[in-house]
Amino acid sequence: MTQLLPFKLGEEIYALDVTDVQEVVEGPMIYPLPGAAAQIRGAIGFHGRILPVVDLPLLLGFAGGQRAERLLVLIEAHGPMVLAVDQLQPIIAVDLVQCTLIQSSSEEDCIRGVLNWRETMISLLNLEQLQHRVADLCSRSGG
Amino acid sequence: MRVEISYKFVVGFIVVVASVVLLNLLVPQLQIPAGLHQLVTIGGALLVGLIFGWIFSKAFTANFGILNEGAERLSDGDLSRKVRLRKGVFSDETEDLANSLNLVVDSLRNLVGQIRGSSVNVNESSLALAATAEEMTATSHEVAGSIEQISRGAETQAEMVERASRVIKEMAVEIELIATAANKLAASAEETTSTARQGEQMSGTALEKMKQVLSRVEENGAQIVAFSDQVQKIGTIIDVITGIAQKTNLLALNATIEAARAGEYGHGFAVVAEEVSKLADSTSESAGEITRLIETTREQSQRVQQSMAESIRAIDAGREAIDITGSSFNAIVDKAETAQRKAVSISELAGKQSHGTQSIVAAIEEIARVAEDNAASTEEVSAATEEQSASMEEMTFASQRLSKLADELLTSVSRFKLGVSGETGPA
Numbered sequence: 390m391t392q393l394l395p396f397k398l399g400e401e402i403y404a405l406d407v408t409d410v411q412e413v414v415e416g417p418m419i420y421p422l423p424g425a426a427a428q429i430r431g432a433i434g435f436h437g438r439i440l441p442v443v444d445l446p447l448l449l450g451f452a453g454g455q456r457a458e459r460l461l462v463l464i465e466a467h468g469p470m471v472l473a474v475d476q477l478q479p480i481i482a483v484d485l486v487q488c489t490l491i492q493s494s495s496e497e498d499c500i501r502g503v504l505n506w507r508e509t510m511i512s513l514l515n516l517e518q519l520q521h522r523v524a525d526l527c528s529r530s531g532g
Numbered sequence: 533m534r535v536e537i538s539y540k541f542v543v544g545f546i547v548v549v550a551s552v553v554l555l556n557l558l559v560p561q562l563q564i565p566a567g568l569h570q571l572v573t574i575g576g577a578l579l580v581g582l583i584f585g586w587i588f589s590k591a592f593t594a595n596f597g598i599l600n601e602g603a604e605r606l607s608d609g610d611l612s613r614k615v616r617l618r619k620g621v622f623s624d625e626t627e628d629l630a631n632s633l634n635l636v637v638d639s640l641r642n643l644v645g646q647i648r649g650s651s652v653n654v655n656e657s658s659l660a661l662a663a664t665a666e667e668m669t670a671t672s673h674e675v676a677g678s679i680e681q682i683s684r685g686a687e688t689q690a691e692m693v694e695r696a697s698r699v700i701k702e703m704a705v706e707i708e709l710i711a712t713a714a715n716k717l718a719a720s721a722e723e724t725t726s727t728a729r730q731g732e733q734m735s736g737t738a739l740e741k742m743k744q745v746l747s748r749v750e751e752n753g754a755q756i757v758a759f760s761d762q763v764q765k766i767g768t769i770i771d772v773i774t775g776i777a778q779k780t781n782l783l784a785l786n787a788t789i790e791a792a793r794a795g796e797y798g799h800g801f802a803v804v805a806e807e808v809s810k811l812a813d814s815t816s817e818s819a820g821e822i823t824r825l826i827e828t829t830r831e832q833s834q835r836v837q838q839s840m841a842e843s844i845r846a847i848d849a850g851r852e853a854i855d856i857t858g859s860s861f862n863a864i865v866d867k868a869e870t871a872q873r874k875a876v877s878i879s880e881l882a883g884k885q886s887h888g889t890q891s892i893v894a895a896i897e898e899i900a901r902v903a904e905d906n907a908a909s910t911e912e913v914s915a916a917t918e919e920q921s922a923s924m925e926e927m928t929f930a931s932q933r934l935s936k937l938a939d940e941l942l943t944s945v946s947r948f949k950l951g952v953s954g955e956t957g958p959a
Contacts, residue, residue, distance in 0.1 A: 392792045392802075394789075407788065407789050407792040407793075408792055410789050412786050412789065413782060415778070415782050477785075479809070480785065480788050480789075
């Protein structure tokens with residue numbers, strides 16, 4: 390059994406493995422980063438460290454909506470960085486073997502796979518691709 | 533000195549005889565032949581006789597001529613002059629005769645004068661009478677015409693009186709209707725008065741009730757405001773609870789993440805974290821429900837406050853309306869009392885009028901009777917005037933005849949000449 394943390398990006402539902410998440414923080418002060426790309430909303434202080442906040446819907450090309458108060462802080466292995474999403478949903482427990490896992494065809498795609506959970510399509514985010522994109526963004530903007 | 537004619541003849545004879553004797557004595561003394569004595573004596577006697585005879589006859593003839601003339605004048609009707617004999621020394625029977633004639637003349641003259649005056653008067657009077665009779669005839673004709681008019685007028689009058697009587701009777705019926713209507717009006721005005729008084733009392737009571745309702749509503753408004761404040765406080769408390777629930781949820785979420793990272797060791801912790809999350813969720817749901825309820829309550833209380841304000845305005849308006857209603861009822865009471873009084877007086881007046889019309893009906897019937905009597909009387913008067921008219925014509929005729937008779941009498945009397953002075957007494 391795998392525990393997934395689903396969230397909304399626009400009208401789509403994406404999900405992360407709970408083990409990829411360090412912590413969920415609510416309503417921290419976001420300091421804007423001058424000269425950064427638009428997809429980088431700014432930075433927050435987290436346990437004495439400064440972490441960048443990535444606007445995930447903007448990065449993945451979804452229409453801009455109201456971002457949730459709660460931000461996802463990823464584990465050290467993935468940056469570390471903070472993701473701003475549209476809406477967090479309660480954690481679900483799924484059996485990834487039983488679920489239909491569609492292998493991604495494109496290397497550029499940020500989707501690791503798609504599963505059908507209770508008549509809802511949930512896309513699993515490919516964090517490595519995402520990390521690459523953010524790294525690209527940061528290198529292009531000179532960060 | 534009065535000497536009768538016979539004595540005068542005797543005296544004359546004696547004088548003649550004495551003169552003859554005297555001549556017989558005187559002649560012989562004259563120087564005339566004796567043969568002539570006898571002749572002279574006879575001649576002297578004849579001469580004396582002739583002289584005396586002439587004197588006597590002259591005197592008698594003159595007096596008788598005057599008498600004759602006076603008698604002839606009298607027979608001719610000339611009464612203007614009296615018989616006047618020559619004044620002789622010795623009066624005789626001729627003077628008596630003249631005096632008698634003069635008496636006759638005077639009597640006749642008086643008589644004729646009286647007859648003439650009377651006949652003139654009679655003529656004038658009869659002419660005046662005729663004129664008067666004609667005037668009277670004309671007048672009686674006019675009277676007849678007038679009476680005919682009066683008769684026609686009396687018929688019209690009778691007709692009018694009948695019509696007036698009918699109208700008055702109809703009027704009497706109408707007046708009775710008016711009296712009945714006025715009585716009903718008085719009764720209904722009384723009812724109106726009592727009803728309006730009840731209404732006045734009711735409006736006073738309603739005003740009191742309205743004031744009570746107003747104070748209640750104001751109290752209720754204050755209570756609702758207090759209630760709203762309480763609900764507001766509950767809202768703030770619920771906000772705090774919601775915050776706590778969210779925090780708890782977040783904590784549970786992070787605990788779940790931590791538990792997941794701990795793997796098999798964190799399983800029990802994960803269960804607890806899930807329970808905590810569920811509790812936080814249900815707390816959050818309940819808080820949300822309470823918030824919704826508070827919203828609804830607030831909206832409702834606002835609506836209630838609005839409607840209370842409207843109610844207060846409506847009650848104020850109602851109070852004013854009830855005030856106006858009270859004063860209107862007062863006015864109605866006044867008007868109704870006035871109407872009642874007027875209706876009562878109308879009723880009384882109508883009763884009086886009814887009596888009056890009865891009197892008028894009686895009077896008109898009396899008038900009708902009098903008019904009928906008048907009609908009968910005018911017919912009688914008409915007949916009488918016709919008779920009078922006929923009599924007047926007869927009278928005119930008679931007076932004309934009388935005038936003619938007076939004329940004839942005057943003509944008869946006009947033979948007599950009376951002279952200038954008709955009023956001389958007998959000489």
